[in-house]
Amino acid sequence: MFYLAGIILTFFLAVLLITKRGKSEADLILAAWLTAIGVHLCSFYLTFSNQLLLFSFLLGFNFPLPLLHGPFLFLYTSALTNQKIPAKYKAAHFIPFLLLYGLFIPFILLPEEQKIQVFKNEGLDYEVEMLVMLSAIMISGVVYVGLALWRLNEHKKTIQHEFSSAEKINLAWLRYLIYGIGLIWLFVLFAEDAMIFNAVVVFVFFLGYFGIKQVGIFSQGYPPPGQLAADMALTESGTAAPDKPAAAKYQRSGLSDEAAARLHGLLSEVMQKEKLYTNAELTLTELAKALDVHPHYLSQVINTFEDKTFYDYVNTLRVEEFKRLVALPESKKFTLLALALDCGFNSKTSFNRNFKSVTGLAPSEYLKQGTTYLHT
The missing domain is CATH 1.10.10 (Arc Repressor Mutant, subunit A)
Structure with missing residues (x-):
């Protein structure tokens, strides 16, 4: 009963996300991922309950399903942390899944009686294909857990440079879920099927719970530095002076040493007088707007002068x-x-x-x- 409840919960959460108002890209990716997990759990349940042979036409279609979870984990993490990936690169992550289907096409096209016979003989005559599949699954698990953690670390760096409070946006829960899916991959290697299934159901519960309540994390948009007057040196009054050459230290950013020092003085004065830091939700972009300067340059000045x-x-x-x-x-x-x-x-x-x-x-x-x- 617990297993069936897990399957029902998975599809229910997917429907909630699909029908959610103001869906974000992360919501849509999570909905697709939960749907894939639901299909995989159904297949797993049929195998675990010895009912899969009653649906022998499905044999083979379920083999590549584990290769979906790594890409979805990575894409979901990227979407949550607002790290954009072009559509063609998103699709490329699912190529191994499609290639594995191609590998098993000869098996999938077998008559049902022959497929049942191969299944009962634990993959007889398909040992190479099974070895490739298991290797691909484990490699996918290691690679995508690593990539997802890398994405989170990049997000952590972004927080340090753009936000003054991190509690609501540090995504600590997602880090634990990544560890959880890594543990499930270990279970696939060493644990009993029942333990794997139970772990996946618990994983789905927490993934759905935190995923549905997660608020999107977006950096406040601003044009590239070259599009603003701030890419020129600041004058004594704090306005742009287009004829000032950039010093070597800020050559790539377009901000001279003199302008940087002046901006630092202005920053210190404003923070001392107006105490903008008492705003608990202060961001780099908001502070830059208060100073009428591009966030890129403000960040450079803080990094350089305040270390x-x-x-x-x-x-x-x-x-x-x-x-x-x-x-x-x-x-x-x-x-x-x-x-x-x-x-x-x-x-x-x-x-x-x-x-x-x-x-x-x-x-x-x-x-x-x-x-x-x-x-x-």
Whole structure:
């Protein structure tokens, strides 16, 4: 009953995604993937329950199905992290699946009685094809788990350079699901069929749950640097001066050393006066708009002059603001978390992690080293 419930759940989740309002590319890929998983689970269930021979015309059609899951995992991860792949390259990921079908065409075209005989004899006369299939499945598993993790790591780097808060967009759940599908591939090698089936059903549950509730992650769009006046040096007033040549350090970006230093000064002044870092959802693009400069150049300036990513730069300012606030006598009536939220942190976890990263101390340890703050 558990197995049938898993199959029904898989197709149900696929329908939910297909009928979801405002579907994203990731939703459509996940719906297609769940459909493929549902078909594969049906085939697996028929085999596991010894009913597959009742549908002997299906023998052979199910062999290449495992080669679908790696490409779907990679494409889904890419879509969730907004890393675009041209359509022709997306299709190329399914070539091994089609080639494996081609390999088994002679078997698929056999009369049903002969196919049943081959099945009962555990692939007699098709040993080479079976070895190729198993090798392809395992290679696909290793390669696509690696590619999906690589995509997530690229996403992590993007977060560090474009966002000041990562809790809602770090996709930690997807990393665990990738580990989960890697574990399932290991089960295929070493575990019993029942364990494989159970693991897949549990995997589907978590994939569907997180996939349906996941909000799309999109970077705010902006034109390439060469299309903006910001690719020229900034004048004293902060406007563009088209006749300034780019220094070697910023030759590729079009921003001179002098303009970069001026932009850094403007950034420091604005952050000190307006305290934009207290906005918990501040992004690189929003800050760049406030400074009337291209995000590409702002990121370069932060990386060069502060020797930090955008994420670390903003959260360092938040920590410094917290240290300033907590030393004020009037702050004693507030909790540490309330002060942290006022500084731009959006959770206790984020505050504790960033505070220790900047100061080397937990907030409680810092307070014991000299502040008169007493309220906890």
